[in-house]
Amino acid sequence: MIRIFLTGYMGAGKTTLGKAFARELNVPFIDLDWYIEERFHKSIRELFVERGEASFRELERNMLHEVSEFEDVIISTGGGTPCFFDNMDYMNGHGQTVFLDVHPDILFNRLRVATHQRPILQGKTDEELRAFIADALEKRAPFYVQARYRFDAGHLESRRQIAGSVQQLRSLLGV
Ligand SMILES: Nc1ncnc2c1ncn2[C@@H]1O[C@H](COP(=O)(O)OP(=O)(O)O)[C@@H](O)[C@H]1O
Ligand SMILES: O=C(O)C1=C[C@@H](OP(=O)(O)O)[C@@H](O)[C@H](O)C1
Ligand SMILES: [Mg+2]
Known part of the structure; x- marks a missing residue:
């Protein structure tokens, strides 16, 4: 049975790599953020604004528990998921965990063009964003370092790079 959790900071490539990895292994892909959005019929941004972060984190934990029951699945978490409650222990107890480790400069370049999609980053100048990251x-x-595996996901800027990273991840995890 395959149950793999991809973790790491915003922009590390959890969604991008998770989706491609699941397709390669021919198993369903669950992005925790998307799962939450579908379940609540609201965007992560709206949930953050309406409930506040503390309440969002509770809901996120509950949804993590729900998706952790699924079998043969690749799960991409949100960037903050491992850092609240006992979520990291929980994931380690329910499957294989991977920390997508990406250099801060690369994260900055990826995130500066996508701040509007991420409530935590909205309205920041370049310098503020760098410091924040x-x-x-x-x-x-x-x-993050409590994950069982660490993977350098710094090369996801083209289809070819994504395909290459998927193969590397496969051999790292032996699947
Ligand atoms: N189709 C694509 N072509 C080129 N680069 C992409 C593509 N999809 C994602 N990326 C790159 O991968 C980065 C990681 O995004 P994402 O997977 O959403 O990260 P996370 O889910 O960890 O926050 C993007 O910012 C972008 O640089
Ligand atoms: O780092 C965080 O605290 C968050 C990361 C986001 O997920 P991605 O890492 O997929 O962008 C999303 O869960 C929410 O905006 C909070
Ligand atoms: Mg994501």
């Missing part, structure tokens, strides 16, 4: 990585690293 560095600060968040420092705080979140202790959680």
Whole structure:
């Protein structure tokens, strides 16, 4: 049975790689953010604004527990998922966990063009964004490193790179 959790910071490639990886392994793909959006008929952005972050995190944990029951699945979490409650332990107890480790400069380049999709990053200048990423990585690293595997997802900028990363991830996990 395959149950793999992809974790890492925003822009690390959890969604992109998860989707391509699931297609390669011919198993369903679940992106936790998308799952939540479908379940609540609201965007992550709306849920953040309406409920506040603390309440979003509770809902996210509940949904994590729900999707962790599925079998033969690739699950991409949100960037913050491993860093709240006992979520990291929970994922380690329910499947294989991967930390998509990406250099902060690459994260910055990816995220500066996509801040409007991510409520936490909205309205930041380039310098604020750089500082925010560095600060968040420092705080979140202790959680991310608890994942069983670490994978460099710094090369996802073309279809070819994504396909190459999928093959590397396959051999790392032995699937
Ligand atoms: N089709 C694509 N072509 C080129 N680059 C892409 C494509 N899809 C994603 N990427 C790159 O991968 C990055 C990671 O995005 P995403 O998978 O949404 O990260 P996460 O889910 O970890 O927040 C994007 O910012 C972009 O640089
Ligand atoms: O890092 C975070 O706290 C968040 C990351 C997002 O997911 P992605 O990492 O897929 O962008 C999403 O869950 C929400 O905006 C909060
Ligand atoms: Mg994502």
